Amino acid sequence: MIAPMLEAIAIFIHVVFAVLVMVLVLMHSGQDSGLGSIGGGAGTGGGGQHVMERNLDRLTIAAALVYVGAAIVLARVGF
Numbered sequence: 407m408i409a410p411m412l413e414a415i416a417i418f419i420h421v422v423f424a425v426l427v428m429v430l431v432l433m434h435s436g437q438d439s440g441l442g443s444i445g446g447g448a449g450t451g452g453g454g455q456h457v458m459e460r461n462l463d464r465l466t467i468a469a470a471l472v473y474v475g476a477a478i479v480l481a482r483v484g485f
Contacts, residue, residue: 413483420476423469430466435459 409483413480416476416479416483420473420480423473423476426469427466427473430462430469433462434466
């Protein structure tokens with residue numbers, strides 16, 4: 407009885423984090439553009455842009471790990 411509920415929760419988490427990972431990857435900067443260049447030039451300014459990029463990297467990695475974890479749960483449940 408718990409497996410269908412776990413499967414439904416894992417599917418929901420899997421879909422939500424799939425979309426979240428896509429959005430976060432699209433927010434990353436290319437060469438000299440993207441989130442790191444907001445509020446000034448790409449190479450100018452203080453370390454604020456770099457901190458924002460580093461936090462975006464960490465958030466993307468965390469979301470990807472949750473996404474992979476949900477995929478593993480779905481594989482173990484047998485979906």
